[in-house]
Amino acid sequence: MIYSRQREVILGALRSTRSHPTAEELYSMIKPENPGISLATVYRDLNQLAAHGMILRIHAKSGPDRFDGNTSEHYHAVCSECGRTVDIFTDDMPDVCAAANGQDEIQVSSVLMLFAGVCKQCRESQQDTILKGEPS
Ligand SMILES: [Zn+2]
Numbered sequence: 001m002i003y004s005r006q007r008e009v010i011l012g013a014l015r016s017t018r019s020h021p022t023a024e025e026l027y028s029m030i031k032p033e034n035p036g037i038s039l040a041t042v043y044r045d046l047n048q049l050a051a052h053g054m055i056l057r058i059h060a061k062s063g064p065d066r067f068d069g070n071t072s073e074h075y076h077a078v079c080s081e082c083g084r085t086v087d088i089f090t091d092d093m094p095d096v097c098a099a100a101n102g103q104d105e106i107q108v109s110s111v112l113m114l115f116a117g118v119c120k121q122c123r124e125s126q127q128d129t130i131l132k133g134e135p136s
């Protein structure tokens with residue numbers, strides 16, 4: 001991969017946050033200090049970094065892909081209401097790769113697992129809406 005200062009900036013910004021930003025969120029994060037950068041560059045660099053395994057791409061069922069500068073082994077839980085994505089670190093996970101192996105001709109070496117639910121903030125605002133009634 002050819003060295004690019006912009007790619008360094010993108011990687012640095014991604015590694016300094018745990019918010020799992022989308023390409024557009026990351027773009028607004030770095031734009032003030034890097035006015036020359038374009039959204040197209042951010043998309044392209046994120047794709048290349050993900051393809052080289054230097055960052056993780058989180059592909060949720062709905063909404064745009066999110067990115068993570070932390071490539072250590074962990075899982076993600078996504079709020080289906082607001083898209084907030086949090087890290088889940090656990091050693092207490094069944095070896096699903098081993099379970100999947102031997103069931104088909106594909107030698108399974110990794111698994112993409114994403115947990116979905118509703119975050120605390122969204123649960124609380126849902127509760128508010130129920131208590132106060134729908135705004136008319
Ligand atoms: Zn939420």
Ligand SMILES: [Zn+2]
Nearest residue numbers: 068070086087
């Ligand atoms: Zn993560």
